[in-house]
Amino acid sequence: MKIISIHKNDSELVTLAASNNRKAQQALYEKFSPRMLSVCRRYFSNIHEAEDAMIKSFLKVFINLKNYENTGSFEGWIKRIVVNECIDQLRKSKIETTEFPDYFVEQSYLDIDNTYELEQIQYYIDKLPTGCKMVFNLYVVEGYKHQEISEMLHISIGTSKSQLSYARNQLTQALSNLNVKENETA
Amino acid sequence: MKQHNDSHIKKIFEEHEVLPSKMAWNKLSDLLDRQLPLESDNQLFFVSKKAKNYKSILDIAAVFLFAFGLVFWTLKTDEKNTTNLVVNSPNENKFNTQIPLESETDFYLEDIIKKTPSNNLVEKKLKSEIVHNNTLEVKIPIINQEVDVLTNDSVLIRTIPKAQKQIHIAWEPVKNKEIEIDTRNLIRSVERELIQDRAAEQLDKSKDRFEQIKFAIINRNYEE
Numbered sequence: 001m002k003i004i005s006i007h008k009n010d011s012e013l014v015t016l017a018a019s020n021n022r023k024a025q026q027a028l029y030e031k032f033s034p035r036m037l038s039v040c041r042r043y044f045s046n047i048h049e050a051e052d053a054m055i056k057s058f059l060k061v062f063i064n065l066k067n068y069e070n071t072g073s074f075e076g077w078i079k080r081i082v083v084n085e086c087i088d089q090l091r092k093s094k095i096e097t098t099e100f101p102d103y104f105v106e107q108s109y110l111d112i113d114n115t116y117e118l119e120q121i122q123y124y125i126d127k128l129p130t131g132c133k134m135v136f137n138l139y140v141v142e143g144y145k146h147q148e149i150s151e152m153l154h155i156s157i158g159t160s161k162s163q164l165s166y167a168r169n170q171l172t173q174a175l176s177n178l179n180v181k182e183n184e185t186a
Numbered sequence: 187m188k189q190h191n192d193s194h195i196k197k198i199f200e201e202h203e204v205l206p207s208k209m210a211w212n213k214l215s216d217l218l219d220r221q222l223p224l225e226s227d228n229q230l231f232f233v234s235k236k237a238k239n240y241k242s243i244l245d246i247a248a249v250f251l252f253a254f255g256l257v258f259w260t261l262k263t264d265e266k267n268t269t270n271l272v273v274n275s276p277n278e279n280k281f282n283t284q285i286p287l288e289s290e291t292d293f294y295l296e297d298i299i300k301k302t303p304s305n306n307l308v309e310k311k312l313k314s315e316i317v318h319n320n321t322l323e324v325k326i327p328i329i330n331q332e333v334d335v336l337t338n339d340s341v342l343i344r345t346i347p348k349a350q351k352q353i354h355i356a357w358e359p360v361k362n363k364e365i366e367i368d369t370r371n372l373i374r375s376v377e378r379e380l381i382q383d384r385a386a387e388q389l390d391k392s393k394d395r396f397e398q399i400k401f402a403i404i405n406r407n408y409e410e
Contacts, residue, residue, distance in 0.1 A: 020222050022215070029211060034203035041204050051206055055214045062218060118198045140192045141199045 010074050018065040025062050032075060033058070036082045042137045043086040045126035057085040083142055087152060090130055124174040128167050131155075135163035136171075 010031075016024030036057060040050035060081050068077055125133055134153060138144045139160070144152070149160040 022218070025218065026211060026215075029214065033206050033210070037204040037206050038199070038202045042199060047204070050204075051210055054206065055210055055217065058214050059217050059221065063221060118202055121195060121198070141196050143196070 011070060014065065014068065014070070014074060017062060018068070020062075028061075029058055032078055035075070036078060039079060039082050040086055042122070042125065042141060043083075043090060043134065049089070053086050053089050054082065056089075057082040060085060079142075083138070084152070087134065090134060091153075093130075120175070120178065121171070124171050125167075127174070128170055132163045132167040132170070135160050136167035139164050 010028075013024045013028050013031075017028050033054065037050060037054045040053045040057070041047060044050040044053060057078070061078050064081070068074070125136065128136065131153075135149055138149045138152065139146070146157045146160040146164075149155075150157045153160070155163075
């Protein structure tokens, strides 16, 4: 299954995959799928749903590969497609976004230690409402601005900010409680 | 602090990788098969279509060439194998060889061999001797099929040296004719006849003896 070693670099693979060479497509898939599945996993608490979203994303990647201009990071291009696919999937499941008052936004920040493991953080992110989770991921992990997020999710900038604020507070609270419990156990 | 924590989370998530299941690629491959025809398939199809055209033309040409070559070769081979047969034997009818007398006709060697009795022997002998000799002289014994015995008559086949590439076949009557007979049968029949003759002789003798005794008794009675 290790086909990657045959090919020298991504641009060669991309060229081949764009001409619908299945082995090149597989090589690209094997190279980028673990990271892309991790992206999907942030949006879907269920790994199977995450994998489905990733597969559909890669399908879109290969279908649209001819339109890819070799400017910028190829991984970044794939990631945008993956994120958009995840959002589309979640939107299809009719997510509910809750508006929060603006004052809530001003107070929010993620006040956690850097010692927390990914699994612990992921656990509490999974518990967030879907809208909050999306905004949090898009803003904190993917690095989008509120303007972009509002356009992507078809929500107002204020809603994006309030969702983020809510998510941060929830996470801070949950992780603080976890810290307290760990100290008590110790 | 807030920015610091964001970057920490971003860092640990960006470095994180989740391996997809082994079936994931198969699913994707199936979807790709449905959505996009394979490049290699396309190329193969394209190439195979062209190749098929060329191939069919080449095939036809090859078949024609082969057929032409075969016919040409057969004709050449026929010319080589044609023999000039001279039959001199006056005994040809006797042995039913079906070769006309005193005529010089072209015959195929194979035909002659077939027409001649004991085909296998002749063929083998011919093959072995033709290999070694430019000039070949083979005497082929002939079996008289009616009587089913070997005769001393034979077909003499002479090959003329390679340059002429002809096989000269002539009948040579053999002077001392000897007919082989199945002696067992003969002896049996002779024995049978002898036995019959002996039986007849015995019977005759017995009859004579009987007559003698009869007359003797009659004479003694008469004397008494």
